[in-house]
Amino acid sequence: MTTGSTGQAGNDDASLHAVPLHEGWTLRHRGEALPARVPGCVHTDLLAAGVIPDPFLARNEREVDWVGRTDWVYDTVLPARATAHERTDLVFDGLDTIAEISVGGAAVGRTANMHRGYRFDVTGRLAADTQLSVLFSCSYDAAEAVRERLGATKEAYGEDPRPFIRKMACAYGWDWGPSLPTAGIWKDVRLEHWxxxxxxxxxxxxxxxxxxxxxxxxxxxxxxxxxxxxxxxxxxxxxxxxxxxxxxxxxxxxxxxxxxxxxxxxxxxxxxxxxxxxxxxxxxxxxxxxxxxxxxxxGFRDVVVDTRADEHGTGFTFVVNGERIFARGVNWIPDDVFPSRVTSARYRERLTQAAEAGVDTVRVWGGGIFERDEFYDVCDELGLMVWQDFLFACAPYPEEQPIRGEVEAEARENVARLMPHPSLVLWNGNNENLWGFRLWDWDKELAGDSWGEGYYLGLLPRVVADTDPTRAYWAGSPWSGSWDHHPNDPAHGVIHSWDVWNTTDYTDYLNDVPRFVAEFGWQGPPAYATLRRALPGGELVADSPEMLHHQKADDGLGKLERGLARHFAVPAADDFDRWHYLMQVNQARAVATGVEHWRSHWPVCAGAIVWQLNDCWPVTSWAAVDGDARLKPLWYELRRLYADRLLTIQRRDGAPVLVAVNQSRSGWDPEVLLRRMSVGGEVLAEARVRLAAGARGVAGAAVPDGLLPRPGSRTEYLVADADGQRALHFPVRDLEFAYPEPSYDVAVAELPDGAAGVTVTARTLVRDLLLQADRLSPEAAADRGLFTLLPGESATIRVTGWPSPDRAAAEAALFAVTGTSTGASTETDEGTRTGTTADTRA
The missing domain is CATH 2.60.40.10 (Immunoglobulins)
Structure with a gap:
């Protein structure tokens, strides 16, 4: 019996003959046999046979928990073929996870790692009607057996099986994903004669x-x-x-x-x-x-990561072909909790969505998988830099055998497999484990037991140096570069910013200037049509059992509502339309606050990677693209935030400052029209300011005297316009501002390309107008997200996939910020007005 890397040999010459083994499989459990698809997994086969309900719908996840706690067998008959080759190998590119492989009733090998391939010598074993069987054991039982063998205490590791098995960690659930650990032949399988x-x-x-x-x-x-x-x-x-x-x-x-x-x-x-x-x-x-x-x-390129110390601390900047880059990024999780369902076309669709949002960096997060080659092929073609985590996330990992051997084998195989890709720019040791050692008191709980440090600071950098010395290695995310500094020190290396979401407010992003932000984000619900499909029947309610089941974060609803309450009045749980809209607005506002601030501080801050691009099922999460591939308002906001040129108003020394951020290859010297406006639409003051941002540079200018709204004013705001971009400054939070009841006209017309055009003409200030196109039709999509109109302005929203355009339907799908949220008396330029309860639907 031999095991090891599958290698990378092709099959396009006469000397090596490869025979795919994708047909004729059955899935067995307790004597019952079902048709099986390979590549695939147990859950998808059971779904196809109608044995289990869709675990993505309602609360069906609970109904299928038994699937991941059961042993399963895949069977097929191997093709008998006369061959003059000396050797025949049975090759699996991926088995999930604990498997025993038998040919003709005799075991030829065992596997214990989802993240690597296996090759078994079956020379001379193939006769007529030879059966190939793959027995998958319950991963929970296998992990527990390793735990007992190592003598690891549950006080230190809890009940979590993840550290004891080399399997996709998020299969057991995460704060955005379901617990659906599966089993199966999840990648290609073949016979190779050579x-x-x-x-x-x-x-x-x-x-x-x-x-x-x-x-x-x-x-x-x-x-x-x-x-x-x-x-x-x-x-x-x-x-x-x-x-x-x-x-x-x-x-x-x-x-x-x-x-x-x-x-x-x-x-x-x-x-x-x-x-x-x-x-x-x-x-x-x-x-x-x-x-x-x-x-x-x-592809030919030179990539280094500049981590030199400077007057600000320790930098972290990607330098490609000598060009220093502010990384505009997204974190990537497995696009389906059942990864075998992710096709090449789906990779291309999702990564194209990232590119069209202005993204240039994709971080493949360490709680998932090393993606298939097609993922990196698309990144190569689209120019998306890939930051690749090794697969460790949010847990202490024992360093003893047999885990250590599996870790080294998977690392060597995947570094070799992925190193041809020019898009791959960084190997990263882990997600949050070096930080976790300090943050979560592992040193006390583990009492000296190993926890993974030897991987991140020893084994993995050695594997990279041996196998792929052309690329940089960084020990973790976050990581300050050494134990001389706290692992999540904003002045050194890479940080994650999660206190903002968990405990404070997104305005706290403004409190420091980190060197590189590899994780930050804010939750928002998925699109309305996605929720309608995932939670069939009845009315949608924010705190219904079904809605809460599709919210996996600890106290997720509470954090959403506390975060909203700092800016808007929180709607009643059964006022779902308003709740849904405001939560999406708050998500976009939060991410915008961080990105605009950090980009304005380039080159001290050299990157922002938002958590997260995608979802693996329909869920309320931090994603910009929801589990049904619909674009949330955050995606459109990222397209603005990650554009080469960004106009923003930032605070410097307590005063608003106009900033032009220019990441294009040529200079940008916009003439900015500044207007101090009243809530009623009057221009109170106006000026033009010229900014001069050089190529890949940032330029700022003070707002001229007389243009700033009065401190604490609820009725004045500042508008900056240049080259089709708009920046807004309100002196108080939305909760306190005296928004008028939005008034606008709506017209619907067919556009020359066959799409529908929804034209909105504002009679008042209309803040954060949003057309939720999926309310028009589940297949409908709009070309823009949130935007603000001043009185008299018009904008046309292009809608595709809308079979029967209708003005009344368009009006019902339009939402905007309106009213005041305090109910208190608020000033106006004419005196006072009585506040109204916030309403978000026009």
Missing amino acids: STARPARVRPLVTVDTATGAGRVEVRIDVERTASGAGLALAADLRVGGVDATTVFEGDEAVVVAEVPDVALWWPRGYGEQPLYDCEVTLRVADGPALGHWARRV
């Missing part, structure tokens, strides 16, 4: 001399040989960028190098193009036939 030798591992080290424009590809090849290939001279041919190179060798390792002149550089989106080069390696007998072929696309 002779003499095969390329077992191929590692391309791609570098570029930015001064001369010359690229270098150094390919390191590990081979596996049969008895006939022992000691035989082999050759490795490399072809990349029109350059050919060859090396001849007799051992099991080889290096072949190609120097490619005048390469076109790969850039992050917004900084240049993303040229990709075919890189091909052929293994052959020296002066003889080909044995195996490997092919990937590579």
